[in-house]
Amino acid sequence: MHSPVAVIGGAGRLGSLVTRRLLDEGVKVRVVSRNPQRGRLPLGVELHRADVRYADTLTDALRGCSAIVFTVEPGTADSGPDSPETTVHDGVRNALAAAMEQGGRPHFVLISQIFVTRREHPMNAYGRLLDWRLRGEDAVRESGLPYTVMRPSWLTDDRIAGDRVRLEQDDRGDGWVSRSAVAEASVAALRGPAAVGRTFELYNEPGRPPADWDQMFGRLRPDRVLERWGA
Numbered sequence: 001m002h003s004p005v006a007v008i009g010g011a012g013r014l015g016s017l018v019t020r021r022l023l024d025e026g027v028k029v030r031v032v033s034r035n036p037q038r039g040r041l042p043l044g045v046e047l048h049r050a051d052v053r054y055a056d057t058l059t060d061a062l063r064g065c066s067a068i069v070f071t072v073e074p075g076t077a078d079s080g081p082d083s084p085e086t087t088v089h090d091g092v093r094n095a096l097a098a099a100m101e102q103g104g105r106p107h108f109v110l111i112s113q114i115f116v117t118r119r120e121h122p123m124n125a126y127g128r129l130l131d132w133r134l135r136g137e138d139a140v141r142e143s144g145l146p147y148t149v150m151r152p153s154w155l156t157d158d159r160i161a162g163d164r165v166r167l168e169q170d171d172r173g174d175g176w177v178s179r180s181a182v183a184e185a186s187v188a189a190l191r192g193p194a195a196v197g198r199t200f201e202l203y204n205e206p207g208r209p210p211a212d213w214d215q216m217f218g219r220l221r222p223d224r225v226l227e228r229w230g231a
């Protein structure tokens with residue numbers, strides 16, 4: 001990949017792991033942050049200041065990217081600038097629009113979460129977080145871009161639930177997954193077409209770490225939107 005991969009939220013806890021993994025693989029990385037600070041990031045990354053809530057800030061930040069990983073943390077206010085609506089719905093749509101502005105077709109990896117299809121879950125009390133997340137996912141699935149939607153379970157900094165990674169697609173489960181496993185999955189998804197057009201949940205469980213991500217992605221059902229297009 002000669003063009004950079006933009007990691008929106010690339011200075012955050014998951015985003016910085018994605019950033020480091022990409023750099024380790026020799027991929028150029030552009031960290032997109034509201035307040036980029038060189039000292040907190042590895043040498044060699046490009047830094048761009050942008051806020052997904054404000055579409056015009058994204059044009060330069062996403063220009064010419066081969067891929068985008070969106071790891072933005074939603075606010076929990078019911079409305080206003082720190083609400084899920086502005087960050088993980090409007091913000092996702094703004095990023096998609098900026099990505100396509102110059103006719104680009106970057107692979108868009110969206111970090112969402114489990115529970116998005118369970119409206120009755122208590123997390124939906126916080127600014128209708130789950131509803132807006134799902135609508136943000138839908139915007140990605142309907143964008144026409146190559147995409148992957150990942151729904152991590154509860155994120156942990158250690159692999160407390162085990163090293164094995166289980167992928168599911170019915171959004172009925174609950175559990176934990178480490179940020180490092182999600183970062184690994186995000187980078188693996190960008191290596192080829194196996195995860196394109198897939199939406200899935202991630203869990204850790206006891207066992208060995210993944211040896212072949214493409215094989216795991218290959219077992220997943222393609223999303224219906226792709227079936228509609230005859231892919």
Ligand SMILES: NC(=O)c1ccc[n+]([C@@H]2O[C@H](COP(=O)([O-])OP(=O)(O)OC[C@H]3O[C@@H](n4cnc5c(N)ncnc54)[C@H](OP(=O)(O)O)[C@@H]3O)[C@@H](O)[C@H]2O)c1
Binds near residue numbers: 013051
């Ligand atoms: N915590 C969990 O159990 C859990 C479970 C499933 C999914 N998730 C999701 O996984 C993702 C990563 O989680 P994390 O714990 O690694 O999050 P994190 O450390 O809080 O990082 C998220 C990043 O979002 C960026 N951000 C927030 N608002 C933004 C905006 N308006 N424009 C641009 N960037 C913005 C921030 O970057 P700057 O401050 O640099 O701008 C921040 O570094 C999030 O979407 C989270 O909701 C979390």
